[in-house]
Amino acid sequence: MLNPQQLAAVEHCDSPLLVLAGAGSGKTSVITQKIAYLIARKKLNPSKIAAITFTNKAAREMRERVGQLVSTEDAAALTVCTFHALGLKFLQIEHARAGLRRGFSVLDADDSNGIVKELAPRPVGGGGVKPDVLFGIRNLLSRAKNGGLSPEEALAAARSPRELEAATIYDMYQQRLAAFNAVDFDDLIRLPLRILESDAECRDAWRERFRYLLVDEYQDTNDAQYRLLKALTGERGGITCVGDDDQSIYAWRGANPENIDQLGRDWPNLRVIKLEQNYRCGKRILRAANQLIANNPHLHDKKLWSEHPEGAPIRVLECKEAEHEAERVAALATTLAEKHKARWHDIAILYRGNFQARVLEKALRLARIPYHLTGALSFLDRAEVKDLLCYLRLLTNPSDDAAFLRVVNVPKREIGSTTLEKLGQLAQSRQSSLLDATRSDSVLRQLTPRPAAALASFSGLLDELRSASLHESAADLVELILKRTGYAAQIAASTTDASVRERKLGNLKELADWFRAMQKGGNSAGDLASQLALLSHADRDEPGNAVRMMTLHSAKGLEFRFVFIVGCEDGTLPHEGAIDEGRIDEERRLMYVGITRAKELLTLSWSAKTKRYGDVHNNQPSRFLHELPQADLHWQGKDPEADKEAVRETAESHMAKIAAMLAGG
DNA sequence: ACGATTTTCAGCATC
DNA sequence: TGAAAATCGT
Numbered sequence A: 001m002l003n004p005q006q007l008a009a010v011e012h013c014d015s016p017l018l019v020l021a022g023a024g025s026g027k028t029s030v031i032t033q034k035i036a037y038l039i040a041r042k043k044l045n046p047s048k049i050a051a052i053t054f055t056n057k058a059a060r061e062m063r064e065r066v067g068q069l070v071s072t073e074d075a076a077a078l079t080v081c082t083f084h085a086l087g088l089k090f091l092q093i094e095h096a097r098a099g100l101r102r103g104f105s106v107l108d109a110d111d112s113n114g115i116v117k118e119l120a121p122r123p124v125g126g127g128g129v130k131p132d133v134l135f136g137i138r139n140l141l142s143r144a145k146n147g148g149l150s151p152e153e154a155l156a157a158a159r160s161p162r163e164l165e166a167a168t169i170y171d172m173y174q175q176r177l178a179a180f181n182a183v184d185f186d187d188l189i190r191l192p193l194r195i196l197e198s199d200a201e202c203r204d205a206w207r208e209r210f211r212y213l214l215v216d217e218y219q220d221t222n223d224a225q226y227r228l229l230k231a232l233t234g235e236r237g238g239i240t241c242v243g244d245d246d247q248s249i250y251a252w253r254g255a256n257p258e259n260i261d262q263l264g265r266d267w268p269n270l271r272v273i274k275l276e277q278n279y280r281c282g283k284r285i286l287r288a289a290n291q292l293i294a295n296n297p298h299l300h301d302k303k304l305w306s307e308h309p310e311g312a313p314i315r316v317l318e319c320k321e322a323e324h325e326a327e328r329v330a331a332l333a334t335t336l337a338e339k340h341k342a343r344w345h346d347i348a349i350l351y352r353g354n355f356q357a358r359v360l361e362k363a364l365r366l367a368r369i370p371y372h373l374t375g376a377l378s379f380l381d382r383a384e385v386k387d388l389l390c391y392l393r394l395l396t397n398p399s400d401d402a403a404f405l406r407v408v409n410v411p412k413r414e415i416g417s418t419t420l421e422k423l424g425q426l427a428q429s430r431q432s433s434l435l436d437a438t439r440s441d442s443v444l445r446q447l448t449p450r451p452a453a454a455l456a457s458f459s460g461l462l463d464e465l466r467s468a469s470l471h472e473s474a475a476d477l478v479e480l481i482l483k484r485t486g487y488a489a490q491i492a493a494s495t496t497d498a499s500v501r502e503r504k505l506g507n508l509k510e511l512a513d514w515f516r517a518m519q520k521g522g523n524s525a526g527d528l529a530s531q532l533a534l535l536s537h538a539d540r541d542e543p544g545n546a547v548r549m550m551t552l553h554s555a556k557g558l559e560f561r562f563v564f565i566v567g568c569e570d571g572t573l574p575h576e577g578a579i580d581e582g583r584i585d586e587e588r589r590l591m592y593v594g595i596t597r598a599k600e601l602l603t604l605s606w607s608a609k610t611k612r613y614g615d616v617h618n619n620q621p622s623r624f625l626h627e628l629p630q631a632d633l634h635w636q637g638k639d640p641e642a643d644k645e646a647v648r649e650t651a652e653s654h655m656a657k658i659a660a661m662l663a664g665g
Numbered sequence B: 001a002c003g004a005t006t007t008t009c010a011g012c013a014t015c
Numbered sequence C: 001t002g003a004a005a006a007t008c009g010t
Helices: A004-011 A027-040 A056-067 A072-077 A083-098 A109-119 A131-146 A151-157 A161-180 A187-198 A200-209 A223-233 A259-266 A283-293 A322-339 A354-366 A383-396 A401-407 A417-429 A434-438 A441-445 A449-471 A474-484 A487-493 A498-521 A525-533 A576-580 A584-595 A623-627 A640-664
Strands: A017-021 A049-053 A079-082 A212-215 A239-243 A271-275 A314-321 A347-351 A371-373 A547-551 A560-565 A598-612 A615-618 A633-636
Touching: A004 A027, A004 A271, A017 A027, A017 A259, A027 A049, A027 A056, A027 A212, A027 A239, A049 A056, A049 A083, A056 A072, A056 A079, A079 A083, A083 A187, A083 A200, A083 A223, A083 A525, A109 A131, A109 A161, A109 A401, A131 A151, A131 A161, A131 A187, A131 A223, A151 A161, A161 A401, A187 A200, A187 A223, A200 A223, A212 A223, A223 A239, A223 A259, A239 A259, A283 A314, A283 A584, A283 A598, A283 A623, A314 A322, A322 A347, A322 A354, A322 A560, A322 A598, A347 A354, A354 A371, A354 A547, A383 A401, A383 A449, A383 A474, A383 A487, A383 A498, A383 A525, A401 A434, A417 A434, A417 A441, A417 A449, A434 A441, A434 A449, A441 A449, A449 A474, A474 A487, A474 A498, A487 A498, A560 A584, A576 A584, A584 A623
Parallel strands: A017 A239, A017 A271, A049 A079, A049 A212, A212 A239, A314 A598, A314 A633, A347 A547, A347 A560, A371 A547, A560 A598
Antiparallel strands: A598 A615
């Protein structure tokens, strides 16, 4: 079942292990088999094993696959979660060491952006903070946090006036979070790290708690995450990191692929095993991928090989314009379905930027091809879901001012910005949270009567809900909140059309169902809200049998029989900004990731002309196309005959469908 | 407090 | 170009 390299990776437990796992080389098998091996052969208690991933989706898949190898009991005892979920777990236990009280909140990106916005210096001419200034500060702040720096350290490390300003804001920002009894996403890594690095007693306890760590997508770790792993592992070296330097495509958001080499510096007894047999792609596709990536500098040479058949040549569609390209892709997808009996979900269309999806959608709709956009709108980003989670946060953690501000006037309670600003000042002067302030008669007396009454009734409502939360299940609590806050009524009364209303109510019902499903663990509603803050969209609704459309980034880790990569143009892939800044290598890896998604047939396409922000842009084919083995490519020019052929095929298939419908109905 | 108008931006996007 | 946010005006 396992090849010799995979087996070696599974059985090597005596020193830290780095597994350089090429695309499609069975890395998940290695991790899951190794977990089973540690339990069965090394007699390790499953509760002492942690498998760490980056996404919830990966964690869920890992749990599923490991569930097939070990007993239900052992599977339940394992820790299989994301870095951030691990950090949350840590802080829920060690909250006191981080200066947090029980029931602390996890702020999402919007909440923390809101805080930064408030703290950022207002331009002298009045008005709001400029978005790019805000963005810059957020960036510096996140970088400091990802580097594991405390506000004091960031202040000391600041070199430029901008960094100094950001560090000052960082300090105020953390004070604000402390007042809210809240942490942000970055803190879920940074705070555990700080505790582990400074508190030997705690560190020893956690090293005992987790005897073996397995890390997936290791090339995506940032500095703080690496230090967390290092602190948790210690000299004993019970760690296996699985990653692929050629699939490092997240440097732009702080991932540090250098961590791959850092491992050997920190543990001189590191063992390195390469997995080079690919079980996914045809030989041709693999040859193309290898030749492309050979243009990147490498510390560890790695050459993927496959026992699969050669496969069809890689097609390169040369198109006049983007509309054209989309039509041809749609026509070819139809051909695949008809002539090659492909299911729609065997087909994926990949692109560099989300904006490219629009023209493709249009063409697919026209060709009556069902499609699904991955990673478009997030379930948890829906306003109604967020509102409800904020109600739960506020019930668990009355200090959570961010949640208070979000829901205090939702649904409308005639509490406007003027009132809230005043309330904010009063709360600050008496050193209390906003919610606490609304309970004080002296505070209410200093406000105008109407808003004061509205605030008082709001806090009364929350008190009522809080007492209900003690004996209601989380799912019932959701229903109760909807009813008692008038949220459900507001949705029902909204003037928007019925489909929107239904969708909102559907989302909320789904949230309640979700809580019901998660209830088993005996978690409180607040715990569930914290965990939910860490969930993302990718694992939502099942796309069913539909063509999958997504960015190259979100395609990582997936595979499809038939893959189209559109927009292979210089300026798009590689992206213009990346060319300017000399960051071609990461773009090339992105292309590499895209190519290696294809199992059977790969089709690349580019357009000579694309509309860019209104005006027309002339393109050159992507330099990456020239880096591929030309003997394996089949260039299909923009000659009109090819198009006619495609259009005719689409038309024929329509006729066939209509005929079938008529015959069937 | 809300709706109309102007301005701005356009790359990926986890937790 | 077009969507979303910021600003303006009532």
